[in-house]
Amino acid sequence: DAKTTQPPSMDCAEGRAANLPCNHSTISGNEYVYWYRQIHSQGPQYIIHGLKNNETNEMASLIITEDRKSSTLILPHATLRDTAVYYCIVPLLGTASKLTFGTGTRLQVTL
């Protein structure tokens, strides 16, 4: 997998936007960027993925830089239930789409 780098932790006030960065400078042209999150003691939850263009769904927005070397996950109005560890992943093509979860970013949403 292309190596990804994320800050270990972030805080966000409830109701504000949470912007979670990820660096993936070794990403290749056909590799997607995936975001998952894991709330304590639960299975990981898929959030969003993208290749080149920005993506938006009911959970979040994904902004990918033009050179594709970094991306930002945006939770537009964070709630306490968004407190979780967020993982940015670039699965290696040509394999069984193995998801290698690193340490991620622990997002703490506070009142």
Place this chain on the structure above:
Amino acid sequence: SQTIHQWPATLVQPVGSPLSLECTVEGTSNPNLYWYRQAAGRGLQLLFYSVGIGQISSEVPQNLSASRPQDWQFILSSKKLLLSDSGFYLCAWSVRQWETQYFGPGTRLLVL
């Protein structure tokens, strides 16, 4: 819609005892299925994946095995558990190998 189930939710087993964890997927046919383990405070480690009935690929040599007796069923087994087998076991599915994986609720295993 598709749903994925795992059981049991938690399990405490003595060292040397056998293990059987089950994962089932509803609402889709011929899914790709995966078993992962997450040790405390660490990332996910892919253990096995399956592209179809009876087709199992092992990613990490260990005392665990997997089987897929039905299209919708994926089983993780061990004949003799080790202390190091403790962890959070997650099953996931995807439509195709290159696509998004969706995870089950997990089984927390403690080997004493």
